[in-house]
Amino acid sequence: MIDELARADRAVAACADTAVWALAEPDLIAALDATHRLAQRLAAVQLALVRELDGRGTAVAQGASSTAVWLRGRLRLDIGAARRLVALAASVDVAPPAVRQALADGAVSVEQARVIADTAATVSAVAGTEVADRAVGMLVEWAGQFEPTLLRRMGTRILDHVAPDLADAADAATLAAEAAREARDRHVTVSEQTGGRLRLSGILDAETAALLRAAIDPLSAPSGPDDTRCAGQRRHDALADVCRLALRTGELPETGGDPAQLVVTTSFDGLTRQLGVGALDVGLRLTPDTVRRLACDAAVLPAVLGGAGQVLDVGRQRRLVTGPLRRALVLRDRGCAFPGCDRPPRWCAAHHIRHWADGGPTSLDNAVLLCGHHHRHVHQADWVVRLGDDGRPEFIPPAWLDPDRLPRRNEFHRRT
Structure with a gap:
């Protein structure tokens, strides 16, 4: 095997040196198909090797805590990729022989093989191995036309084709298997980055995914023609709004339910001169602009220190817009007062x-x-906020946006 793999390695190296620009288009497409087929065949060999090493306990014998951890160091993989490789090797190992053969022949991709193996296991549990083998044959044929997601969707109705009399029972088993997969795979990873940032990654089950979309999709739309945020930035800001709402409800557990949990520490002199940096109680340093914006957020409790570090004030209650005063503000503005914004008062x-x-x-x-987005915008841009003669808020745009600087109002909340 090692000699054959070395020969294949030399052949691939020779192809890497080929000037692909000189190939005719049909040859380019044929070469692409060939590389894909070869990649699947190599994947089949790799999975067999991983499964054998895992079964022998090689990783533990060499001092690693698991095969995935050993693969991470040996192949320089992320731990998530290493775990998926081990799981996939196990899944293919117990699949019907036809699945392993299709992968070895390059007829299916690695992910297609996993879909077919999962479907075969479900069908076998309901209808037996003979029906499962017929299902595998049909799914391998379909794999020549459909990518893994569609193939999995079609696999949920495979018994309608190979054993219609058992389709209803298989449906229930498939749904149960999918629910078990969702419960097994669900996770959210929070990784600290530099500067106090967090990187989020994970997999949500179907119900949680629907809840997340229901919560952030309405908040992820562009706020207007001048909104330059990309889709990812809008979703980020929508998630921040959802977190602010959760903190304001007062219904979270005691450690997180109080919106005054965020403490900004700064010098009073620096704050008044718009020059002072600040720090959160978790140690993260903040820019002067961020400090001033947070200092007027009704959900933030400031801890203002004098020049010698003595506490001058920790959240003067007269600074906070709460109780009857906030209710009066809600009755007047009915939501974010920035022109064109439709965010409700609770945001x-x-x-x-x-x-x-x-x-x-x-x-x-x-x-x-102001909603979170426009609160930041007002603090960072050159808009002027004032109350008109009738007591309603109006916003004067910067000169670069409107040379005449005509006052603008939000009429959205006045439609009803």
């Missing part, structure tokens, strides 16, 4: 028109409701 924070750190009072005449 909004109270913004001090004249900043609290500049001596601005906490009163209805000095507050306006």
Whole structure:
């Protein structure tokens, strides 16, 4: 085997040196098909080797805690990829011989083989190995036309073709198997990055995926023609809004339910001069702009220190827009007051028109409701916020956006 693999390695190396630009289009396509078929055949050999090494306990014998951990170091894989390789090797190993042969022949991809193996296991449990073998033959044939996701979907109805009298029972078994797979595979990984950022990754089961979409999809749409955020950034901001809402409900467990859990520490002199950096209670440093924006968020409790480090104030209650004052603000603005925004009051924070750190009072005449996105925007851009003669908020755009700087209002919440 080693000699044959070395010969194949030399052949592939020779192909890598070929000037593909000189190939005619039909030859390019034929070469692409050939490389794909060869990759699947090599995958079949690799999976067989992984399964044998796992069965012999080679990894543990060499001091690793598992085969996946050993593969991570040996093949320089991410641990997730190493675990999937071990799981796939086990899945293919117990699959019907026709599945392993199709993979070895390059007739199916690795992921198609896993779909066929999973389906065969479900059908075998319901209808026996003879029916499962017929199902495998049909799925291998379909694999020449359909990618893994469609193949799995078609596999859920395979008994309609090979054993119609058992289709209903198989449906129930398939659903149970899918539910078990969802429960097994569900996870969310939170990895710390530099600068206090987090990287999220994971797999959600169908119900949780539906809940997430229901929560963030309405908040992920562009806020207007001037919204330059990409789709991923909009989903990020929508998730932040969902977290802010959860904190405001007061229904979370005691360790996280109080919206005043976030403490911003800064110097009073730096805050008033718009120059002071700050720090969260978890040690993350914040820019002056972020400190000033957070300092007027009704869900944040500031800890303001003097020059010598003494505590001057920890969340003066008169600074917070709460209770009857917030209710009056909601009745007046009915949601985010920024022009064109449709975010409801529960997604909004109270913004001090004249900043609290500049001596601005906490009163209805000095507050306006803003959603998280527009709260950041107002703090970072050159918009001017004021109350009109009728007491309603109006926003004066920067000169680069409107040279005449005509005041704008949000009429969305006035439609009903």
